[in-house]
Amino acid sequence: MKKVRVIVRLRSGVLDPQGKTAEHALNALGYEDVKDVRIGKVIELQVDTALEGEALNARVGEMCDKLLANPVIEDYEILEG
Amino acid sequence: MKKVRVIVRLRSGVLDPQGKTAEHALNALGYEDVKDVRIGKVIELQVDTALEGEALNARVGEMCDKLLANPVIEDYEILEG
Known part of the structure; x- marks a missing residue:
């Protein structure tokens, strides 16, 4: 049995509203x-x-x-183990 | 500027319906x-x-x-760089 981990990320040009929201919330909590x-x-x-x-x-x-990924807007990276 | 990556995962006892759905879909695509x-x-x-x-x-x-994480149902792991 092999364990494989895949990281799926939005491509760098693609807006990430969820990330922006977390960023603003962290800034507001004092993590400027x-x-x-x-x-x-x-x-x-x-x-x-x-x-x-x-x-x-x-x-x-x-x-x-x-x-698992949408190649139009997402990149993926495969990590073993 | 430091880049930090955080992996947030459901704790092992917690049901993951999204994961189950992907698993069934992969099995159905021939990845048994x-x-x-x-x-x-x-x-x-x-x-x-x-x-x-x-x-x-x-x-x-x-x-x-x-x-960033809900400690009741999620675990996190911090990876630098």
């Missing part, structure tokens, strides 16, 4: 040194496979392209 | 080796501070306790 907040998703998968490294990443990348 | 999917948030902050290491983590931990 917080300058930019972006909020994305982290998806943790348990995959029952013998695949490792590049091959496993390719398979999870396929899942991201098909279902 | 995907056994467990949990979906959380990743929050990326730019903090304009001289703090480092433990002190920076403590400050961001405070933000999580006050605003």
Whole structure:
């Protein structure tokens, strides 16, 4: 069983109102040194496979392209373990 | 300017219907080796501070306790850089 973590983030040009709201709220709470907040998703998968490294990443990348991320507005990053 | 990444996840006993839905959808797409999917948030902050290491983590931990995470149902993990 392999544990894979996928980080899905809005692309850098895309407005992130949820992040902006958190940023303003933190500033209002006195954390005025917080300058930019972006909020994305982290998806943790348990995959029952013998695949490792590049091959496993390719398979999870396929899942991201098909279902887990929206490539028009989102980027993803695959982290193993 | 320090970049800090916070992973906010549902605690392990807490049901994750969004994760279950993604899991069933992946299984239906032919990825039957995907056994467990949990979906959380990743929050990326730019903090304009001289703090480092433990002190920076403590400050961001405070933000999580006050605003970014719900400690009743969520856990968080702070990653620098």
